[in-house]
Amino acid sequence: MQTEHTYKQFDAELEAVRAKVLQMGGLVEQQIVNALESLISVNPKLAAEVMETDQRVNALEVQVDEDCSHIIARRQPAASDLRMIMMVVKTITDLERIGDEATKIARVAQKIYESDRMYKPRFNEIKTMVTLVREMLRTALDAFARLDVTRTVEVARQDEQVDEQFRAAMRQLITFMLEDPRTISMSLEVLFVAKAIERIGDHAKNIAEYVVYMVKGKDVRHTSVDEMERETLAP
Amino acid sequence: MQTEHTYKQFDAELEAVRAKVLQMGGLVEQQIVNALESLISVNPKLAAEVMETDQRVNALEVQVDEDCSHIIARRQPAASDLRMIMMVVKTITDLERIGDEATKIARVAQKIYESDRMYKPRFNEIKTMVTLVREMLRTALDAFARLDVTRTVEVARQDEQVDEQFRAAMRQLITFMLEDPRTISMSLEVLFVAKAIERIGDHAKNIAEYVVYMVKGKDVRHTSVDEMERETLAP
Numbered sequence: 001m002q003t004e005h006t007y008k009q010f011d012a013e014l015e016a017v018r019a020k021v022l023q024m025g026g027l028v029e030q031q032i033v034n035a036l037e038s039l040i041s042v043n044p045k046l047a048a049e050v051m052e053t054d055q056r057v058n059a060l061e062v063q064v065d066e067d068c069s070h071i072i073a074r075r076q077p078a079a080s081d082l083r084m085i086m087m088v089v090k091t092i093t094d095l096e097r098i099g100d101e102a103t104k105i106a107r108v109a110q111k112i113y114e115s116d117r118m119y120k121p122r123f124n125e126i127k128t129m130v131t132l133v134r135e136m137l138r139t140a141l142d143a144f145a146r147l148d149v150t151r152t153v154e155v156a157r158q159d160e161q162v163d164e165q166f167r168a169a170m171r172q173l174i175t176f177m178l179e180d181p182r183t184i185s186m187s188l189e190v191l192f193v194a195k196a197i198e199r200i201g202d203h204a205k206n207i208a209e210y211v212v213y214m215v216k217g218k219d220v221r222h223t224s225v226d227e228m229e230r231e232t233l234a235p
Numbered sequence: 236m237q238t239e240h241t242y243k244q245f246d247a248e249l250e251a252v253r254a255k256v257l258q259m260g261g262l263v264e265q266q267i268v269n270a271l272e273s274l275i276s277v278n279p280k281l282a283a284e285v286m287e288t289d290q291r292v293n294a295l296e297v298q299v300d301e302d303c304s305h306i307i308a309r310r311q312p313a314a315s316d317l318r319m320i321m322m323v324v325k326t327i328t329d330l331e332r333i334g335d336e337a338t339k340i341a342r343v344a345q346k347i348y349e350s351d352r353m354y355k356p357r358f359n360e361i362k363t364m365v366t367l368v369r370e371m372l373r374t375a376l377d378a379f380a381r382l383d384v385t386r387t388v389e390v391a392r393q394d395e396q397v398d399e400q401f402r403a404a405m406r407q408l409i410t411f412m413l414e415d416p417r418t419i420s421m422s423l424e425v426l427f428v429a430k431a432i433e434r435i436g437d438h439a440k441n442i443a444e445y446v447v448y449m450v451k452g453k454d455v456r457h458t459s460v461d462e463m464e465r466e467t468l469a470p
Contacts, residue, residue, distance in 0.1 A: 055457070059457075061456075062456065068321070069321055072317060078308070082308055086304055093328060177412065178416050178419060181413050184409055195430070219300075222290070
């Protein structure tokens with residue numbers, strides 16, 4: 001028996017869950033920014049902050065998961081609301097893993113701080129990559145917040161750019177290593193940072209794809225970017 | 236109105252979904268085995284097979300997701316059944332990503348085949364790692380199939396071993412690269428393979444944690460291995 005009252009409560013509960021997802025999104029974005037900064041300025045305190053934030057992100061994931069189960073059990077939502085809840089469950093997994101990747105970057109920052117730092121790596125390529133994945137994450141979360149697929153294809157296209165940037169960074173690191181083999185160890189650390197950022201891009205793309213599924217009811221996860229574009233443009 | 240008939244149907248539907256998850260598990264295990272073999276025997280045909288299987292894995296993921304949504308919408312399952320369905324939704328995400336990692340390994344195999352192969356990498360460490368993550372995946376899926384948490388802690392402990400093996404492999408690759416910088420490019424490829432296997436271990440561990448949650452109702456995702464052990468031993 002669904003009365004107007006329970007509908008309103010249901011909407012409020014769904015809204016609360018969506019707000020928590022966006023809160024998680026804000027936290028992991030901050031983690032990304034701080035992880036990069038801790039790397040560039042070799043700041044172990046900031047790196048520690050990234051790891052602390054990760055615990056809040058993890059706690060939020062567990063909480064939202066429980067909220068979603070409760071809502072389903074109590075409200076027995078219909079097709080479109082259920083789709084939304086299932087996508088929330090998937091989105092928070094990707095957000096939590098973005099937090100993990102940021103934490104890995106922060107760990108590299110700590111390692112660099114603790115090392116003798118004979119060879120101080122430069123992070124120009126890393127900075128460019130971070131700018132891009134941050135934008136992807138924002139666009140994906142904005143699409144999630146407004147249930148608007150318009151810019152989701154951008155995220156998928158930017159993911160291809162990030163992959164290209166990763167390959168370019170790798171080529172450059174190989175050059176460094178060949179020129180001066182003493183840089184090999186540190187170059188590998190930088191490579192892992194680049195890999196972590198590339199993965200953050202993957203997760204942002206996943207979130208964008210969930211939004212398309214939520215809004216259009218069409219699963220675009222394992223399709224090409226062009227197909228995804230057709231779906232988002234379909235009425 | 237739940238009659239005995241609908242209960243039976245519900246059980247059958249749940250069982251069908253669980254069977255599909257195990258089918259996905261079998262496919263990704265085969266992908267891991269074939270990816271390793273394609274690498275060792277430099278077999279591009281086998282590598283292509285890994286990629287083809289990935290499409291079946293992806294299709295199964297989409298299908299199981301839909302099945303789960305349908306079951307929830309039609310059957311309005313109670314707490315423990317709902318918990319099971321939510322965990323299925325999470326499990327298939329990890330299985331699908333194991334497939335992605337195996338595909339990445341297969342791509343390296345193709346690259347090695349296409350390269351001039353001046354330096355032929357050895358894969359001893361990789362083999363040991365694969366043996367371990369395969370065992371982890373099997374144990375996790377077996378726990379899922381039998382809803383038995385007894386051996387889930389093993390998976391978490393083995394994940395720590397895999398991480399240690401990864402670090403050892405990395406140290407060895409650094410030694411190779413220092414001894415002969417011409418091996419740098421190829422060594423990085425091997426490093427990415429090791430990274431992919433390490434990630435497969437992470438995903439297997441995730442699945443084991445979901446089983447604990449399914450059976451015990453306790454979320455052990457962001458806890459230590461010791462805490463996880465206490466939970467699985469609790470009556």
